[in-house]
Amino acid sequence: MPQIMDKETTHMEKAQQENAASPLVAVEAPVLEVSQLQIFTRQEKQQRPLVHGVSFVIPRGETLALVGESGSGKSVTASAVLGLMSGSLGISNGEIRFRGDNVLDWPNKKRRGLRGREIGFIFQNYQESFTPFITVGKQMNETLRSHEKLTRRQAKVHALEWLEQVGLPAERVYSSYPFQLSGGQLQRAAIAGAMMLQPSLLIADEPTTALDVLSGEKVLDVLASLQKRTGCAVLLISHDLRHVVKRASTIAVMKDGHIVELDTAEHILYHCHHEYTQQLLNARPYIT
């Protein structure tokens, strides 16, 4: 028998009842959730642990910086997320959830499909982002056309727009070979190349290390403004707290394969607990 409801309260009550009946409504999974990830290397038939159960979460539109000295396990962790780990490494435990799905359960082909379109990446060595003897434009054009049904002309328009968005003289950069551009320009072109596919997650592994301070700051500014516009989540890897403390919402401090401290950037800056974090903070020469 249909219920007879008071006209004033009908809609509100109905909505409340529906929400109570389905508690999962409107809960968005984080873009990336890494839980208890353990990575090992095989050496003379023995397993040597490199990463010891690290966990972190990056919601949509936020930046998590993974910080630590050389060899602490940052890149190995990132390569596990990307599904690009070298053959001598393996995952012994943990989950890597991308928008709610544990991608470690996926077949390799399906995981490879995430790269570029869903998970973009830029590396420290910007020269490796582009093949040397093919123009930047041609490479961007082909990347776009391998992911979307576009004519060359349409892809060119799209690529030029993205080169403009990263503050480059678009036409000139489009028709240049990589060796004709500066490191900062190439890194910004690499960001345009990654962001033009509108990924949900961007992994930036030491994107400023090979640049001078000013070019590095510019690259991080560009990244931040594109992130704001697209809402993509960013995993920013750095050995240098001075760059990331101002840029990240959350900072995970890594040492010897462990995350020793994970907190908001503000807490890390003013109330860090771990001695190692303090050492990294003391090492930063020019933060105010």
Ligand SMILES: Nc1ncnc2c1ncn2[C@@H]1O[C@H](COP(=O)(O)OP(=O)(O)OP(=O)(O)O)[C@@H](O)[C@H]1O
């Ligand atoms: N393919 C590999 N086989 C064996 N060990 C490896 C391999 N790749 C990295 N490692 C080891 O894993 C540990 C973590 O390396 P990783 O590259 O993740 O460090 P990192 O924190 O990114 O350092 P950096 O800032 O210098 O890039 C190091 O001890 C390194 O020697």
